[in-house]
Amino acid sequence: MHITARSQNLVRCSTCHQLNHVPDAQAHYACARCGSVVKQRAQPQLQQVWALLLAAMTLYLPANLLPVMNVINLGQGTQSTIISGIIQFLQSGSWILALIIFIASMLIPLLKMLVLAGLLISVQWGYCAGCVEKTKLYRLIEFIGRWSMVDVFVIALLVALVQFGEFAYIQVGAGTLSFAGVVLLTIWATKAFDIRWLWDKCAQQEESTND
Ligand SMILES: [Zn+2]
Numbered sequence: 001m002h003i004t005a006r007s008q009n010l011v012r013c014s015t016c017h018q019l020n021h022v023p024d025a026q027a028h029y030a031c032a033r034c035g036s037v038v039k040q041r042a043q044p045q046l047q048q049v050w051a052l053l054l055a056a057m058t059l060y061l062p063a064n065l066l067p068v069m070n071v072i073n074l075g076q077g078t079q080s081t082i083i084s085g086i087i088q089f090l091q092s093g094s095w096i097l098a099l100i101i102f103i104a105s106m107l108i109p110l111l112k113m114l115v116l117a118g119l120l121i122s123v124q125w126g127y128c129a130g131c132v133e134k135t136k137l138y139r140l141i142e143f144i145g146r147w148s149m150v151d152v153f154v155i156a157l158l159v160a161l162v163q164f165g166e167f168a169y170i171q172v173g174a175g176t177l178s179f180a181g182v183v184l185l186t187i188w189a190t191k192a193f194d195i196r197w198l199w200d201k202c203a204q205q206e207e208s209t210n211d
Helices: 046-065 082-091 095-125 131-146 149-161 174-192 196-210
Strands: 010-012 019-021 069-073 076-080 168-172
Touching (some): 046 095, 046 174, 076 082, 095 131, 131 196
Antiparallel strands (some): 069 076, 069 168
């Protein structure tokens, strides 16, 4: 069905992108063009990705439930969570802002973690249906990772929109730290994952069914 470079014993040089013939998976070869060391990729490090992803998932609850900021005005503190922020915007009729915050702060981080969990499960148990679609999904969450600063932008927007008096100041709440943790750990987990593990697993399965 699908032919991977690895199944043809081809390895791309990470320095100059030359494809090299590497017949022995264990051995190190010198790139035919630039002489850098080329070798076949290592076995999947699924546990590492699971650990990062579960840490991100654990922080998702405090990120949404703990205050992201604490506005102190003349000694009076008002704490806002992401959810209370959304409700406030809805009540004041700014449903577009409520929607932006809901999508950027709650929906997208959750979907990213769920997609990555699905990909990990696929590699672990060898679910090979829809490899092409899964690869596209992976590229999508990798792409979103680069734009995760949108989330930070949302918090900045929240802060800017708060009506505060002359003597007010804003403290960053524990929710913001948890939130940054979710974003960074999800990016890290996505980088630590390699979608080619899925193709390797499915190539192995095809081989064993052909034998
Ligand atoms: Zn090279």
